[in-house]
Amino acid sequence: MANVAVIGAQWGDEGKGKVVDWLASRADIVVRFQGGHNAGHTLVVGNQTYKLSLLPSGLVRGKLGIIGNGVVVDPEALLAEIARVRAQGLAVGPETLRIAENAPLILPLHAALDQAREAARGARRIGTTGRGIGPAYEDKVARRAIRLADLGEPETLSARLDELLLHHNTLLQGLGAEPFSKDVLLARLTELAPLLLPYAEPVWERLDEARRAGRRILFEGAQAVMLDVDHGTYPFVTSSNTVAATAAAGAGVGPAAVGTVLGIAKAYCTRVGSGPFPTELHDETGRLLGERGHEFGTVTGRPRRCGWFDAALVRQAVKVAGIQGLALTKLDVLDGLPELRVGVGYRIGGESFRHLPAAPGAQAAAVPVYETLAGWQGSTRGARSWAELPAAAVKYVRRIEELVEAPVILLSTSPERDDTILMRDPFEG
Numbered sequence: 404m405a406n407v408a409v410i411g412a413q414w415g416d417e418g419k420g421k422v423v424d425w426l427a428s429r430a431d432i433v434v435r436f437q438g439g440h441n442a443g444h445t446l447v448v449g450n451q452t453y454k455l456s457l458l459p460s461g462l463v464r465g466k467l468g469i470i471g472n473g474v475v476v477d478p479e480a481l482l483a484e485i486a487r488v489r490a491q492g493l494a495v496g497p498e499t500l501r502i503a504e505n506a507p508l509i510l511p512l513h514a515a516l517d518q519a520r521e522a523a524r525g526a527r528r529i530g531t532t533g534r535g536i537g538p539a540y541e542d543k544v545a546r547r548a549i550r551l552a553d554l555g556e557p558e559t560l561s562a563r564l565d566e567l568l569l570h571h572n573t574l575l576q577g578l579g580a581e582p583f584s585k586d587v588l589l590a591r592l593t594e595l596a597p598l599l600l601p602y603a604e605p606v607w608e609r610l611d612e613a614r615r616a617g618r619r620i621l622f623e624g625a626q627a628v629m630l631d632v633d634h635g636t637y638p639f640v641t642s643s644n645t646v647a648a649t650a651a652a653g654a655g656v657g658p659a660a661v662g663t664v665l666g667i668a669k670a671y672c673t674r675v676g677s678g679p680f681p682t683e684l685h686d687e688t689g690r691l692l693g694e695r696g697h698e699f700g701t702v703t704g705r706p707r708r709c710g711w712f713d714a715a716l717v718r719q720a721v722k723v724a725g726i727q728g729l730a731l732t733k734l735d736v737l738d739g740l741p742e743l744r745v746g747v748g749y750r751i752g753g754e755s756f757r758h759l760p761a762a763p764g765a766q767a768a769a770v771p772v773y774e775t776l777a778g779w780q781g782s783t784r785g786a787r788s789w790a791e792l793p794a795a796a797v798k799y800v801r802r803i804e805e806l807v808e809a810p811v812i813l814l815s816t817s818p819e820r821d822d823t824i825l826m827r828d829p830f831e832g
């Protein structure tokens with residue numbers, strides 16, 4: 404029995420929530436391995452809508468949730484989210500949620516620096532969620548982060564705060580923002596310690612045991628391949644590796660334990676924040692896609708930029724992340740459009756490319772090369788079998804498979820959990 408890693412194959416918001424929820428119901432353990440509370444997953448279960456940012460989605464299905472060491476954990480955001488879902492009737496506590504003892508923490512100074520830097524960038528801003536994700540990862544690799552286990556050692560905490568504040572207060576003051584007081588931070592972390600430490604453990608050990616006992620593990624990615632700090636549209640990316648390989652390092656398991664890699668892609672494309680988006684539409688069709696697809700950020704509420712499906716981009720994501728099968732979502736949003744376009748490559752300064760080059764100038768200048776496909780008049784909404792789909796919709800999906808060089812193994816035709824066409828169960832490998 405394989406484990407499964409689920410990752411976004413575009414710029415995020417591909418509708419991971421629904422797919423992850425379906426997979427979580429078939430898993431024993433759900434693990435978050437990167438990102439932080441910049442992610443937003445909406446899960447509709449019965450008459451309840453859960454909006455999760457940091458908690459693994461499996462909790463909603465009563466499965467053990469694990470937050471791996473690759474995640475940056477904001478204690479205040481975590482406790483607030485736990486309180487929110489508890490108020491909705493979910494049992495979340497140390498019995499159902501475990502957090503890697505070596506996970507780095509996000510402190511208020513990280514969000515302050517994130518926001519101050521974005522303000523200073525002006526028109527060149529990245530469009531971050533402002534939640535301190537980037538600065539927290541920077542502190543991790545700079546070896547000055549406070550990690551969950553440090554909350555149990557007052558001397559470590561005090562020494563780490565000295566080092567952190569030396570760095571951050573200098574920067575914050577340089578950017579015209581308020582510095583932070585060590586006493587205030589230390590007092591708050593001391594208050595938080597007994598609330599958080601009961602969740603802490605070496606999760607790698609639990610995952611190793613689970614694996615040996617034949618338990619099914621679902622690795623739940625956040626953001627998406629084109630926001631990966633190495634493989635994405637740098638610098639307009641998040642600060643973690645979002646590819647499936649990160650599931651191993653970000654949870655403390657070997658690469659072979661990650662299992663089947665499932666990529667999620669929308670039948671069109673969206674992006675929030677700044678950065679290149681070659682197939683973006685600034686016309687009526689773009690507006691229509693946004694309206695029909697309810698394209699507003701879960702975390703920040705920002706309207707998403709919309710455009711045609713970019714097969715060259717998704718093919719690149721398939722290759723760099725080792726995606727073995729795709730879940731294609733929101734096909735119904737394209738219903739009734741007279742014709743559809745799919746990006747198959749780019750023209751940049753008179754040259755043809757099958758991929759998006761790394762240099763920012765080239766990315767900004769990339770003009771998509773389109774293939775035009777027939778639209779369909781009938782509805783795909785709620786379809787649960789291929790037979791229910793209009794012929795042109797089947798053709799569209801088949802053409803996408805050819806272009807991205809990966810099979811579509813799951814097709815989602817509405818936000819409802821059961822409106823799904825499943826070709827292959829990823830847990831079966």
Ligand code: IMP
Binds near residue numbers: 639
């Ligand atoms: P950060 O992760 O807050 O540093 O933001 C960096 C970039 O990633 C920005 O363009 C954000 O809009 C984008 N981003 C971060 N998290 C998500 C997500 O869950 N979905 C879509 N975009 C995201």
